[in-house]
Amino acid sequence: MKFVIIGGDAAGMSAASRAKRNNPDLNVTVLEKTHDVSYSACGMPYNIADPDRPIDDLVVRQATVFREKQGINLLTGHSVESINLENQSVSGTKDNHQEFTVSYDKLLIATGASPIFPDLPGFELPGVFGLKTLEEGRFIKEYLEKHQVAKVVIVGMGYIALEMSEALRARNIEVEMVKPRPELLPWMDNQLAEIVKLELEKNGVKLHLGHGITKIVSQPGSDGLNSKLSVISSGLVLEADMVITAIGVKPNSDFAGQSGLELGLNKAITVERNMLTSNKNVYAAGDCADAYHVVTGKKTYVPLALRANRAGWAVADNISGKKIELPGIVGTSVFKVFDLEVARTGLNVKDSIANGFDAAEVYVKTRSRAHAHPGSTPIHLHMVADRKSGRLLGAQMVGREGVAHRINAVAVALHSQMTVEQFVQCDLAYAPPFSPVWDPLLTTANQLLKNVQ
Amino acid sequence: MKFVIIGGDAAGMSAASRAKRNNPDLNVTVLEKTHDVSYSACGMPYNIADPDRPIDDLVVRQATVFREKQGINLLTGHSVESINLENQSVSGTKDNHQEFTVSYDKLLIATGASPIFPDLPGFELPGVFGLKTLEEGRFIKEYLEKHQVAKVVIVGMGYIALEMSEALRARNIEVEMVKPRPELLPWMDNQLAEIVKLELEKNGVKLHLGHGITKIVSQPGSDGLNSKLSVISSGLVLEADMVITAIGVKPNSDFAGQSGLELGLNKAITVERNMLTSNKNVYAAGDCADAYHVVTGKKTYVPLALRANRAGWAVADNISGKKIELPGIVGTSVFKVFDLEVARTGLNVKDSIANGFDAAEVYVKTRSRAHAHPGSTPIHLHMVADRKSGRLLGAQMVGREGVAHRINAVAVALHSQMTVEQFVQCDLAYAPPFSPVWDPLLTTANQLLKNVQ
Numbered sequence: 008m009k010f011v012i013i014g015g016d017a018a019g020m021s022a023a024s025r026a027k028r029n030n031p032d033l034n035v036t037v038l039e040k041t042h043d044v045s046y047s048a049c050g051m052p053y054n055i056a057d058p059d060r061p062i063d064d065l066v067v068r069q070a071t072v073f074r075e076k077q078g079i080n081l082l083t084g085h086s087v088e089s090i091n092l093e094n095q096s097v098s099g100t101k102d103n104h105q106e107f108t109v110s111y112d113k114l115l116i117a118t119g120a121s122p123i124f125p126d127l128p129g130f131e132l133p134g135v136f137g138l139k140t141l142e143e144g145r146f147i148k149e150y151l152e153k154h155q156v157a158k159v160v161i162v163g164m165g166y167i168a169l170e171m172s173e174a175l176r177a178r179n180i181e182v183e184m185v186k187p188r189p190e191l192l193p194w195m196d197n198q199l200a201e202i203v204k205l206e207l208e209k210n211g212v213k214l215h216l217g218h219g220i221t222k223i224v225s226q227p228g229s230d231g232l233n234s235k236l237s238v239i240s241s242g243l244v245l246e247a248d249m250v251i252t253a254i255g256v257k258p259n260s261d262f263a264g265q266s267g268l269e270l271g272l273n274k275a276i277t278v279e280r281n282m283l284t285s286n287k288n289v290y291a292a293g294d295c296a297d298a299y300h301v302v303t304g305k306k307t308y309v310p311l312a313l314r315a316n317r318a319g320w321a322v323a324d325n326i327s328g329k330k331i332e333l334p335g336i337v338g339t340s341v342f343k344v345f346d347l348e349v350a351r352t353g354l355n356v357k358d359s360i361a362n363g364f365d366a367a368e369v370y371v372k373t374r375s376r377a378h379a380h381p382g383s384t385p386i387h388l389h390m391v392a393d394r395k396s397g398r399l400l401g402a403q404m405v406g407r408e409g410v411a412h413r414i415n416a417v418a419v420a421l422h423s424q425m426t427v428e429q430f431v432q433c434d435l436a437y438a439p440p441f442s443p444v445w446d447p448l449l450t451t452a453n454q455l456l457k458n459v460q
Numbered sequence: 461m462k463f464v465i466i467g468g469d470a471a472g473m474s475a476a477s478r479a480k481r482n483n484p485d486l487n488v489t490v491l492e493k494t495h496d497v498s499y500s501a502c503g504m505p506y507n508i509a510d511p512d513r514p515i516d517d518l519v520v521r522q523a524t525v526f527r528e529k530q531g532i533n534l535l536t537g538h539s540v541e542s543i544n545l546e547n548q549s550v551s552g553t554k555d556n557h558q559e560f561t562v563s564y565d566k567l568l569i570a571t572g573a574s575p576i577f578p579d580l581p582g583f584e585l586p587g588v589f590g591l592k593t594l595e596e597g598r599f600i601k602e603y604l605e606k607h608q609v610a611k612v613v614i615v616g617m618g619y620i621a622l623e624m625s626e627a628l629r630a631r632n633i634e635v636e637m638v639k640p641r642p643e644l645l646p647w648m649d650n651q652l653a654e655i656v657k658l659e660l661e662k663n664g665v666k667l668h669l670g671h672g673i674t675k676i677v678s679q680p681g682s683d684g685l686n687s688k689l690s691v692i693s694s695g696l697v698l699e700a701d702m703v704i705t706a707i708g709v710k711p712n713s714d715f716a717g718q719s720g721l722e723l724g725l726n727k728a729i730t731v732e733r734n735m736l737t738s739n740k741n742v743y744a745a746g747d748c749a750d751a752y753h754v755v756t757g758k759k760t761y762v763p764l765a766l767r768a769n770r771a772g773w774a775v776a777d778n779i780s781g782k783k784i785e786l787p788g789i790v791g792t793s794v795f796k797v798f799d800l801e802v803a804r805t806g807l808n809v810k811d812s813i814a815n816g817f818d819a820a821e822v823y824v825k826t827r828s829r830a831h832a833h834p835g836s837t838p839i840h841l842h843m844v845a846d847r848k849s850g851r852l853l854g855a856q857m858v859g860r861e862g863v864a865h866r867i868n869a870v871a872v873a874l875h876s877q878m879t880v881e882q883f884v885q886c887d888l889a890y891a892p893p894f895s896p897v898w899d900p901l902l903t904t905a906n907q908l909l910k911n912v913q
Binding site: 312317341415418445 | 470500502503506507510513517518520754764765766767769770786787788789790791792793794795796801803805830831832833834862864865866867868869871872873875876878882883885886887888889890891892893894895897898899901902
């Protein structure tokens with residue numbers, strides 16, 4: 008059997024490696040557009056923060072290891088442009104402009120996602136960057152080295168944008184952020200988002216909310232060498248030496264859709280719980296594919312690394328004759344904003360209502376350590392439940408410690424379809440350096456219970 | 461109705477406060493032996509570590525608040541000595557040697573636990589301390605101030621003993637620890653216990669395992685003032701200026717047992733899921749009572765603060781006419797040993813086998829942060845599951861970060877009776893500063909799954 012994989016990042020290489028582990032005789036071919044495989048994309052802001060660390064530190068496994076140690080036919084510089092579902096083949100162009108066609112018995116599309124570039128003038132200018140592939144990370148880092156970058160404007164305020172603001176401030180670069188919508192983090196409870204906002208401002212990041220961007224223009228710098236960029240938005244002109252766009256990503260599903268495969272939410276490739284697309288010989292996994300949301304039972308699009316790896320494994324196992332079905336995701340994520348940990352899982356109030364739940368919510372400010380224990384800092388929590396069923400639906404947290412890993416307890420509760428009443432009875436860990444006797448999650452759930460009953 | 465509570469610590473005062481909140485007209489009397497109520501007992505080692513912090517910092521709520529603001533009839537210095545179940549009354553002696561008798565409609569026994577003192581010569585000597593009540597904490601702190609304590613011997617190596625070793629080292633006091641059994645933490649996987657051992661030794665704590673203690677003797681110090689203590693054990697004599705005994709606690713259930721109430725495991729007072737004892741008008745809660753273990757469905761004795769608070773609330777709610785049943789505990793705990801976080805939940809291999817499970821186990825060493833992220837440190841995990849049902853049974857963790865709160869995800873999984881197969885599918889949080897893509901819990905569960913299937 009010939010197993011062909013389009014895309015050599017998280018989902019693709021996880022699938023390739025596991026397929027070979029499952030069955031060393033399997034013919035596994037990976038077609039990767041770039042020359043980078045298996046790297047920590049999420050680590051890029053942290054690498055960019057440090058001029059002394061080479062970007063290739065982020066490579067987890069070299070291409071040669073996949074080829075020589077694992078026996079994977081890894082073809083880099085191979086850009087797939089079309090799939091022929093009837094003939095079971097994929098075609099495209101190599102780096103050297105030669106065309107290629109590869110036939111498959113089973114195909115995995117793991118093409119990932121790309122940063123969304125606004126269709127506006129100037130976003131193609133030198134000095135304007137997105138950040139998704141290692142190549143883009145490399146370009147940003149090289150640009151920072153070769154140019155005198157004193158100030159960067161970041162368009163967008165999602166988690167990559169926020170991580171980049173921290174990375175650039177660590178290099179002592181002035182950072183301004185601009186976005187059209189008036190909310191910093193629209194999915195987040197206002198009271199929690201306000202804490203994040205204060206942290207950004209405290210660290211010298213200037214936020215410009217509610218400014219619709221119209222274009223970017225370039226003009227030669229006073230030194231005649233480094234050109235200056237101007238981000239023009241409604242009522243605001245921001246000068247910059249560099250612009251980073253981080254307004255979200257879109258699934259790389261163009262040729263999948265053109266081949267006739269079904270696309271769904273956000274034009275992500277529609278997959279079943281076994282990762283099969285609408286064609287019985289074609290799987291999709293990672294940021295190009297959708298997923299089931301465990302809380303709603305409906306489809307969702309949340310492009311994150313863990314799901315990509317897990318889905319890659321599931322495809323490999325299914326190719327190998329196992330019957331693996333992934334229950335889905337609950338939308339857990341965490342990120343760092345300077346000294347803050349910001350985490351979420353499940354649904355917020357808006358999504359809860361949109362999905363037909365009778366949403367009850369609670370906001371609680373508590374503390375990270377026990378009464379009278381030194382070093383305690385505030386933790387802010389927001390939690391949502393369904394009045395009808397009593398089910399816990401989601402949680403959000405912001406704090407200086409004890410947030411990133413604490414959210415996982417709620418994630419597991421969501422996977423178990425726990426009610427708030429069941430959750431408040433959970434035997435969570437307590438010691439004075441790590442939490443109050445009643446863990447912040449329990450304190451919040453205790454309050455929420457009153458609103459549910 | 462007259463609600464009488466024996467004991468004014470976690471369980472007792474939680475019950476009293478909640479009973480008054482539920483029903484402000486209720487007649488609530490608390491009989492407390494000491495003059496301290498509502499303090500953070502678990503915070504004592506951390507308070508003792510700092511000579512500049514008064515021990516009364518640990519008091520969460522003053523007695524006057526309970527009396528004046530909450531209308532609780534709080535009687536301190538009232539030592540209960542007997543219960544008359546037939547007459548529904550309790551009797552005892554006050555500080556001033558006067559006897560008292562109080563009648564009740566509903567009674568809560570919340571007498572807590574006391575440190576076990578070995579029945580050996582010398583444990584009654586001045587300079588030999590246990591640590592459970594605030595009074596004992598105060599005595600230790602006063603002794604440290606008034607005497608030149610250069611070296612302390614700690615008898616026992618449970619979590620209070622380990623926390624005390626850290627507290628004393630923080631005051632630059634030499635610490636030696638001694639115990640009869642050869643294992644540092646008998647409930648813990650060897651490989652994890654070894655990491656804890658190295659951390660103690662690295663911080664200058666000398667460990668003497670496998671030495672059965674025979675007695676403590678006292679002799680005048682060379683200055684004729686400060687007497688020196690010698691802890692005599694098999695093949696070893698340890699000199700000390702102070703001795704702390706921390707070999708575990710026993711429930712304060714003597715007069716409860718004498719009154720005819722049923723005692724169970726460890727002589728803890730037997731309670732049902734609604735906290736009722738074998739008498740329909742008498743409840744017990746906190747460290748004097750037993751609990752159901754959610755994983756085994758059997759009785760267990762784990763005296764910890766969260767359960768005490770929760771059980772106190774449950775009693776108050778049941779007194780007020782609600783029907784509250786606590787599902788039980790899963791044995792979650794966490795403690796700090798210098799720079800290490802040590803956590804557990806559920807069953808270890810030995811307990812799993814003793815409870816009839818077909819135990820599969822796995823040990824995994826992984827890391828606290830993503831590939832190439834700076835500051836990553838090792839995390840050591842041990843996980844147990846049942847081969848027959850596939851159920852997750854327990855986990856243990858040791859590491860420098862990301863342990864204390866991470867254990868809660870497993871605790872919730874145990875409450876949900878999750879299988880390992882279900883647990884590995886949980887959507888846990890990932891960001892490079894906080895974990896690898898596959899959370900250490902998932903990496904370990906993925907390995908465990910191979911041993912279960």
